[in-house]
Amino acid sequence: MSVLLVLEQSCGKTRRASWEALVAALRLGPAENITAVVIGAQTEALAAEAAAKPVGKVIRVEHPLLAQYTADGFCAALQQLIQNESPTEVVVFSHTYQVRDYAPALACRMGQVLIGDVVAIEDGPKFVRQLMQGRLIGSYRHSGIGPCFVSVQAGAFRPDATDTRPGAAPAPITTFTPTIDAAQIRTKPGEPFRASEQTVDLGSAQRIVSVGRGIKEAANLSIVQELATALGAELAASRPICDNGWLPMERQVGSSGQTVAPRLYLAVGISGAIQHLVGMKGSQCIVAINKDPDAPIFEVADYGIVGDLFEVVPALTEALKAAKQ
Amino acid sequence: MKIIVAIKQVPERDAQVRIAANGKWIDEADLQWAMNEPDAYALEEALLLKESGGACGEVIVVSAGPERVGSTIREALAKGADRAIQILCDDLNGRDALGVARLLAAAIKPENPDLVLTGLQSEDLGLGQTGVIVAELLGLPHATMILHVEKTESGLKVKRELEEGWFQSIELPTPAVLTVQSGGNKLRYATLMGIKRAKTKDLRTVNAAELGAEGTPAVVLDQIAAPKKQKSTQILPGSAKEAAAALVEKLKTEARVL
Ligand SMILES: Cc1cc2nc3c(=O)[nH]c(=O)nc-3n(C[C@H](O)[C@H](O)[C@H](O)COP(=O)(O)OP(=O)(O)OC[C@H]3O[C@@H](n4cnc5c(N)ncnc54)[C@H](O)[C@@H]3O)c2cc1C
């Protein structure tokens, strides 16, 4: 299959997620059939980096109006490129915030639908993605004519196989200049900013007790706080706890919060949605307490207790105190 | 401002889900249903915008799905939406994101709204696309993962969430489509008065077939399944006390993290 792989940059460097997408692309076709696409206003270094990877060729989509990401600019440029590179059978992205922002519109413009957040590719090809917040998986296929658009979930495809090819000549690089008019770009993006000073550094914590919606009410947080104290751990949370204002956002773990990798991560009443898992699955030892034996958090846990956290958490605090004596 | 909010009814979060006999979707019998969480935040943002804008604003809910969706629509009306359009459609799961977006866009277009809000993602399918496609079909600019919307002289200024705790402001003209992320506001509850008034509010139903928005799907969901277990988790059995004691022992001697 001929595959177009759209790479994404952050601060002038290709994002790791893009190399994961390359692994997915290699499932669909041999390296010679993969065209890596870098897009922006100054893509020379990005293109050189891509050319050293197992790809057939690299295309620089260059235009001054692409210096800053906008959905309108990227859709216009990539639509022209895909039409120019026809026939492209599959277009592969990493499922980042940026891709979520424009790829569905790009696919729609071409009469297609993005198969987003893919975790595995099976023969067919069939694209596997999560449903019901990770409690089920679904297998999707592209039907009809035209390119198939696919984005892959962070962490689902391991990039070890995409090391540079020692000894091989770099892939050829060409430049494609799309026609874009400033009037086509309707949104005006501002510079990224952070909310406030971070006062806790969860990233360097050795132990973390993290609490989710299973705790039901803010008033119940004291039982997990006591557990955290008994363990000498920092307290963290899933997103809904911070959304509700029960804990400050700087204690949120996950794709829109902190990424942590403590020696011990204890998840209490957290279901294990992928956006939470990406922030903690690198932890050395993961423990989950959840009343639902099928909760996806058990997929990544080393130890689990299936039960009511309102019984298990106080019991665990007691057991830890007893063990210290 | 005339604001349309697209609201999806999804299975309640704690509902036990079983795979249907045909293996293509979940068994919907005996399920409890709820408003998709990000959509509740989209509705809240719409109501706040209306309240800050004086008397001329209007908030209209649109939802596609079978008969049962009416209960979620009533909930939105009870919270303060002015009226609603229900797109009756019994084959929602046979449509891809473009198919659903076509229905929504066809219902939204004749209303000529200033702003369309959707949730950023549904809790059942989790496609995270429908709002962006609706924007494309309506020919409107869009922004995604929005936490806050502010009206300006020339249009809107919105706060967009980025990865890892970063944010960004975006300015865009109206009419526009925004997909709303959870957590930007505190959700209100429906008051008794609101629930009473909702019963008298205008809820128009339209059959999907009448919208002239049919098309063949570009992607097909073939089969659903339980995820394959990849890691063997040691589940510690017994009472809470026994399991807790066993865990402490394991953490000390096996995992060596205490
Ligand atoms: C773009 C995007 C970014 C996101 N970013 C993040 C992020 O950074 N971090 C994050 O966490 N989420 C994030 N989310 C949200 C994520 O998808 C989930 O909605 C969220 O993680 C769910 O939190 P939870 O597990 O606490 O709640 P739920 O999913 O509601 O889970 C609650 C769990 O508690 C269990 N439970 C209930 N009662 C008890 C009891 N008495 N005893 C034991 N167990 C009990 C239930 O079985 C359930 O498993 C993001 C979502 C999107 C779309």
Ligand SMILES: Nc1ncnc2c1ncn2[C@@H]1O[C@H](COP(=O)(O)O)[C@@H](O)[C@H]1O
């Ligand atoms: N059947 C539907 N009726 C109304 N709105 C919907 C429907 N399906 C999706 N949406 C909207 O589109 C958003 C994103 O859904 P999805 O693309 O399925 O993740 C949801 O949060 C809703 O606002």
